[in-house]
Amino acid sequence: MELNSTALSILILAAVAFYLARGRSLTAARQLGGIRHLHSLPVYYGMQAALWCGLPGLILLGAWFAFSGPLINGWVMAGVAEQSATLTGSGYNLTLAKITNVAAGVLPVDSVDPVIAAAAQNMQSLREQGNSFVSYGLVALSLLGLLWGWQLVSPEHRARHGVEKVFQLLLLGCACLAILTTLGIVLSVLFESIQFFETVPISEFVFGSNWSPQTAIRVDQVGSSGAFGAIPLFTGTLLISAVAMVVAVPIGLMSAIYLAEYADRRFRDYAKPSLEILAGIPTVVYGFFAALTVAPFVRDVGSSIGLSVSSESALAAGGVMGIMIIPFISSLADDVITAVPQSLRDGSLAMGATRSETVRRVVIPAALPGIVGGVLLAVSRAIGETMIVVMAAGLAARLTANPLESVTTVTVQMVTLLVGDQEFDSPKTLAAFALGLMLFITTLMLNVVALYVVKKYREQYE
Amino acid sequence: MSNANNSLERVQASLARRYRAERRFVWYGRLAVMFALLFVVILFTDIISKGAGAFRLTYARLDITFDPALIGVNDLSDRAVVAAGDWDSLVKTAARARFDGVSGRKAKRELNALFSSGAGYDLKDLLLENPAWLGQTKSLWLLVDDDIDTYFKSRLDGEAYAARVSERQIDWIDQLVEDGDMELRFNQTFFTRGDSREPEQAGIRGALVGSLFTLLVAFCLSFPIGVGAAVYLEEFAPKSRWTEFIEVNINNLAAVPSIIFGMLGLAVFINFFGVPRSIPLLGGMVLTLMTLPTIIITSRAAIKSVPPSIREAALGMGASRHQVVLHHVLPLALPGMLTGAIIGMAQALGETAPLLMIGMIAFIVDVPTGMMDTATVLPVQIFLWSDSPERAFVEKTSAAIMVLLGFLIVMNMAAVLIRKRLERRW
Structure with a gap:
């Protein structure tokens, strides 16, 4: 199943959960003689069920969407490294790019050596298996959430408090994005800079008065160091x-x-x-x-x-x-x-x-x-x-x-x-x-x- | 007594000097304001005078015979044959028929150089629209080459720029002008096509659509997140070190150079998460991070301007704090928040540097059709064109700047209007 359609089905399930739970709370209210006998407004029961149904699924889906690429790459490369021990430094990225291209069908399979072809196939199947596993698993999880949200509906249940707490957390998350951004900036420039300072000493960078950053293609070329x-x-x-x-x-x-x-x-x-x-x-x-x-x-x-x-x-x-x-x-x-x-x-x-x-x-x-x-x-x-x-x-x-x-x-x-x-x-x-x-x-x-x-x-x- | 007289005299003696200083000071102030305002005027006149010409292009009229034998196409429904057809020969043959006595390789080459290299393809498109024309002769307006366009426009202005046209070409142009077969017409290409290496065929459609998609992503992400953060900080956040830390972060991010956000996008989104380069989705995400501080700060101001009595009344009626925010504070603060969001989007629309970092600078001819297509945006297009050596691109660049400024003016006016119309004074 495609990830997009998974997200869509989770959203539809959440909408269904909303209407079912709201309907159940309304029926309960009618039996008791009016909405005022419920702890929360029917909307909150609906929202609660929708959150139980949709939120875990969507969060996990987002995490999979963001991290599946690096994860699968890591697994595939671990497999390749077992077979040929010569992969280091820039060779790593090069091999990875080759495998990705073969898997995407950009490079023909028979133009590369068998290790890479096998790795590409491995990558392809990992992706497909991972996607379908995650998709079905998350839809099942959402169904469970729907049931849970539906059975929670009862006149005494404090639905509003739970819903408000979740929303408050979401708002806090929005505010913390600023911190994440700063952190992202610091980490992204810091990591690459540390790598840079391993080849060029920091004192030369800060106090040197000669700037010509061209590096040579061949190692023995004149002025290759930059x-x-x-x-x-x-x-x-x-x-x-x-x-x-x-x-x-x-x-x-x-x-x-x-x-x-x-x-x-x-x-x-x-x-x-x-x-x-x-x-x-x-x-x-x-x-x-x-x-x-x-x-x-x-x-x-x-x-x-x-x-x-x-x-x-x-x-x-x-x-x-x-x-x-x-x-x-x-x-x-x-x-x-x-x-x-x-x-x-x-x-x-x-x-x-x-x-x-x-x-x-x-x-x-x-x-x-x-x-x-x-x-x-x-x-x-x-x-x-x-x-x-x-x-x-x-x-x-x-x-x-x-x-x-x-x-x-x-x-x-x-x-x-x-x-x-x-x-x-x-x-x-x-x-x-x-x-x-x-x-x-x-x-x-x-x-x-x-x-x-x-x-x-x-x-x-x- | 004499002492008092003395100081009075001293004050009076210095008065003239002090008044002179006063007048000088006022004039410094006036000059400063005048200089700044003068500069606005100079900038706009410079751009408009350079770019106004680009909205019209030079066209020349030729009698085109759609001879199936010449182009090697008999059946217009066969795409492969149509694509392989020799469409340029239509223009070449028609041009040679128009001017007699053209012989020699050099003369022929110069004659062909009169017309845009895309003229043949335009004819192909025309023929595909009107299949009945196959075998017929039509009198049609064709795009001329950018050097001819520059020459013709400068000639109309009275100062012919003939550095890149030959004597022979000038003769031909004279003939065309005499017969009324060369004129300036509205430049549709500029608004309907993507980028091109040939100035006369280059348009801003691709960049505009790219900008639109990018802004759409940026707005859909930054408005809800910005409002959420503002609501949290204004209405729910406890007074703690953590909250203060968040505020310091937001204020600092508002002053971080935009190029740094590009590096963040490059290192985190592209290299870590593996998002493809050059797509509007990525551009939108980077611009979201960049505009968020602006939106948060303006949204907070809007929420702050809602008087506390409204909140107290709602709380008194038994609403929960969330209900107060959702039913009362947010609707009242919405105009202010929207104003802030529009200003943030205007800032994002004009931003170039971070997008260079994430590869939105590629040369892209096709108009993007979705969030995941490689695209460029309007300011980057301006940057790309301003780097091109062809003289005709200067005009294009200025025209693209005019379009960009037009959009910015509209957005800012909208912000002002929303504020005036919807904002309540308490």
Whole structure:
């Protein structure tokens, strides 16, 4: 039986269970003289039976769907390893891929050696047997659940409590998905990074200044080892982020101050949503704009005043990224500035200060923690931004602080290393995960600090 | 006395300077706002001016004779024969008949290069729709090659870009234009076809459908899960370390770079669970994880805005806490939650980086028909086209961006409308 139809039959059984159990509770109520003699509403008896019937089956089915692949692969490969002891490292994945292809009918059976053909057949039969065993077993389990749910119906039975408990658990599960996601991120980047650091020492990765990740196809080829010193990537990322901040912080902050302190209501009502448009534009659009309009413009302006500017200059990519971040900073700054109590402003104005003096000497210092938090969040945004730099920044790793030259960033390298078909356990692909780990740690620290600062600040004026 | 006078004088002496500083400060603020707004205008004009041309394509009219001997097809019902037919020769023969005196290999090649390499297949499709045409001569509009298209459009704008067309081709184009046989027509191809290596035949249909499937998956997963998590945290969660840990996690995930979610998808979904690459189902799952924090945070705000008196009244009438949530809080908070979900989906629609990681960047010609078909999405299509060297793709890219921005504007307007229409002020 197909897994889809199994799921469908379990759902149908659950619906049947709902109607049967509800009907039974209604009959019981009629005999006693009304629904009020039942502990719970008839719907809850129905729900309880449906949950007993459907939930275990669906959960187990989902687990089988998710884990049957790795499980069957493991069994099959264990069988193969018994017959030929030569499978190690990348040979493992290669053999597995071969077996999968033969089993799927992509490769003809007679083109591979008999061990693999037998393993493929083994895989095929394991899959079929497993699927049919699981399908019939789960349908039987659901039938049992249906019976159990049906016989539970009695006027004294507290159906509502059970149902509510199950739903509460489901809601808790939804909330815990956030933790699972974080865990998944940490584990996925950590495992591959550890593998990477086995071939390339961590000190070379963090402190090395030469980045050229191409690895050779043959072992004896020149330059086969590749160089994984990530310093040029870090400096490139910092350079572009710094350019972005130079654009975004003054403009974002000043427009927030103007809109919060000076602009009249009508202007503010139009200007704020218009600024927010910048935040809603997809980054790929900014990337296109940076690569095709801003970069040539910057280059032409540079050459007209006698400077040699790269056509993938950090200035163009960083500048456009800064513009993308303006609304981010301005809305965060706006929040914290409006949160400063009016009494502080009134006090300063009453002492004879002008409005700008009030803003500079009173409002900004009072709002400073919040602003700093916002800027930190913006920095983390800039470091992790991908599409703009992929499209408008360079690929060559260069150690420079000149924004007119082309530099590359961590995210650019992650994309170039991982896009396309690559062997999964070469240091080249693993390097991308090590970069991902660095990126995750950096942004995580920035975020934690920033969120803490902002939270503390909010509490101060609440 | 003299002391007070003294400070008054000092204040008055500094007033002019202080007022100047004040005016300067206001102007900095104005300039900052103006700069940001100016940039919105520049961005939109740039994209629109680059992309507007892509909605029209150049077509040329030729008298096509569907000669069965020429294409080698007598029976249109035989698929194998139809597929093997020499359809290009229809265009070539018709073009040679249109312009006399074309001789020599080079001239012939240039003449054939006037028309799109897909023109023959278009004729095949036309003939299959109208089988009676076999053996007849029809006057038909054919797609021209992208270089000719670029030249013709730039010529209409007054600045002919002739770098990729030859003198002879320009002569032919002049003849066609004189006879009224070359004109711009609405570019249907752009909305009805998938990707192609030939700019004139490339369309966004495949990417649009891929985006639709991906968003569908993302919405179906992230809305219920997000609302569930928000309800739990707002209504049921005890004040404990665990709850606090969940909240910290959600807030952090909202600020994790999107590319990291792509790595998660690659390592966990593809490599561990063995989900196939490049399919909308996988893209939807990755985008779900990415948008969940946004949806949870906005849904929590919506639930928080429902006044406690509603809950107390329902509890007072004997409802259980679950009944209060299900019958009262959720219906009242729904508009706010939907707004949040739509904004989350708009964010997911524009997201590119994580989808690159999970292989949705493949070159795919066919329009996907399901969740398990390999597909690409609109922003990735934009990225792919922007990387292509052909000049005509710049126009296509901008047009695709316009379509994407159009969808985003519609989604955001919908969010605003829902909020205005349905949200209650307490």
